[in-house]
Amino acid sequence: MQSRDNQFIQLRKQKLEKLRAAGINPYPVKSARTHSVGDVLADRESWISSQQEVCLAGRLVAMRRQGRIGFGNIEDASGRIQIYVAQNLVGEENYELFKLCDAGDFVQVGGTLFNTEAGEYSLKTIRIELLTKNLRPLPAVKEKLVDGKTVRYDEFSDIELRYRKRYLDLLLNPGNRQVFIQRSRVISAIRSFLDAKGCLEVETPVLQPLYGGANARPFVTHHNTLDTDLYLRIATELYLKRLIVGGFEAVYELGKDFRNEGMDRTHNPEFTMLELYVAYSDLDGMIAVTEEMIRHLAQNVIRKDIYNFRGHQVNLAQPFIRASMLDLVKEHAGIDLSDFDYGRALAFCKGHKLEVSPEAGVGKLIAVIFEAFVEEKLIQPTFVTDFPKEISPLAKAKPDNPQLADRFELIIAGHEFANAFSELNDPLDQRARLEAQARLRALGDEEANVVDEDFLEALEYGMPPMGGLGIGIDRLVMLLTENDSIKEVILFPQMKPE
C-alpha cells in the first residue's frame, strides 16, 4: 500500500545519515538494560528515595520536546513510563541525539526516578542511547486520562489493516494485545488441567497420506522425495485412537487442523483444535471433563462467570443443560421423530423449504431440522445428546437404541463448541460405517469420510472402550474474550493476498 518512500520515511532516512555521520550506530548489537519498566513502576517511593540509577530500554512511543528540555514515554512489554530529558543533565551532545529521536525508535535511558512538578512519576535521564532507529512512523494514537478512564484519539482501528499488520494492532491497541495474552493463558491452563488428570500430550502428523476424523474437504500438498500427495490433517482423531490401541490410556493433542472450506466469522482455514481420548471412559466422562474444564477456564483464568457473546449473556458458572436432540426437535420444531420416520421427516423439511440432498437419510434430516430450528435457540451451554448414528460414523451406538449414537455436541449461543462420543471400537462396525461414508463420497459428498485401512487394521488389534472429545479452541477463546469474530483471536488470520 505504501511501500515506496513517503515524506516521513525520507526524513527519517536523512536523520539516519546524520546519526551515522556523528559516529552513532543506529542499530547497535548490545543493550545495557538493567531493569524493566515494570520493575520501576512497582514500589515507586523506594525507587525515588534510593535514587538508584537504572537503565531502561524500550520503544519511544511519544515525544513532547520544548526547547532545551523534553519529555517522552518509553514502553516495554511490562509497561510504560515517562522520561524527562534536560540538556543540562544529559549534556549538549547527548541532547542533540535526543532531538534526532522519533516516536517509534527503540532507546535505552539511564537515570533515576522522580516525580515531576505535575506529579507524574518519571525517569530523570542522565544518558539516552539509540538502540534501533525507526524508519516508518507509527500511526498517531493519543490518549488522555479522564476520570481514571483512558480516552483514545485517532485509534488505529481499520479492521483490514489491523489483521494484515497485526504487529501495529498489538503495538497500538493494548486491549487487543490482552486478547492474545488471555488466549495464551487459556491454552496453558488447558494443558495443566489435562496434565493434572494424567493425560499425555502427544504430537501426531500434520501431513497425512489419508485424512479422516471429520467431514471436511482437505488441503492437498505433495512430497517430492516420496512423490506422493499428502493431506493437511482435518482432525487428529484417527492417529490419537491408534495411540490408545498402542497402550496409552489418556492422550490429547492441541494443534492446528486445516479445512479447505469457506471462511467467515467463525471459520478460519487453519484453526486450533483440542482432541482428547480417555480409555475406559465414555460419553458421561467427556461431559464431565468438558464442563469442568470450561468452567475452570472461566473462573480461574478469566475470572468471570458471565460472558457477553453474540449479543447474549452466557453464564458459565451454572450447570450446563443436557438435552437430547430428538426432544429438542420436538420442542422447537414441533415434530416428534423418535420413530425415525423418513417420510414425515422429509415432508417436514420440504414443507419448511429446508435444503436436503436426495441421499440424505432420516438421521441427516433430523440434523438439518435441528440446525434450522433449534441450534440458534440454545444460548446457555447445552450438551445436545443422542445424535443420529447415521451422521456419527465414528461414534458407538447407544445400547438401548441402535439408531442413536452415544454422542454430544456442546452448543453455546447457537454455536458448536465441542463434539464428543463414546468411541466406536468394533472394527467390523467401523468398517461398515466408513464404507457407507465412502458410498456417500462416490455420490458426490466431498466431505464424507474416506476408508482408512491402516486405521481399521489398528482397530482389529483391539481398542478399549473410551470417550473422545474435540473442542475448537479459537471459538472457546472467542467466548472467553467476548469476541464475535474468529479473526480477533487468531494472530494472523487468513487474508487474501493484497
Add this chain to the structure above:
RNA sequence: GGUCCAGUAACUCAGCGGUAGAGUAUCUGCCUUUUAAGCAGAGAGUCGUUGGUUCGAGUCCAACCUGGAUCACCA
C-alpha cells in the same frame, strides 16, 4: 456464491457534478517540569483500480480488487 455497506494525506474522518479539506501526526521557529503540551508558520494526495457519461467526476454509471455485515454452504 447472493445482498448490503465501506475504500480520500501516515492515522481517524468530512467532502453538495465546478480549483482537494479538517483534527492528529510530520517539518520549521519560540519555549527548562510537559503530558491529547502550547503559540506561529509550512509541507504533505494517482480520492482502491479500469472504463464510461459529462464542457467538467472524489461525487453519477459499469466492471473489477480488498475488507466488513448478512444469508447460503460449512460443524
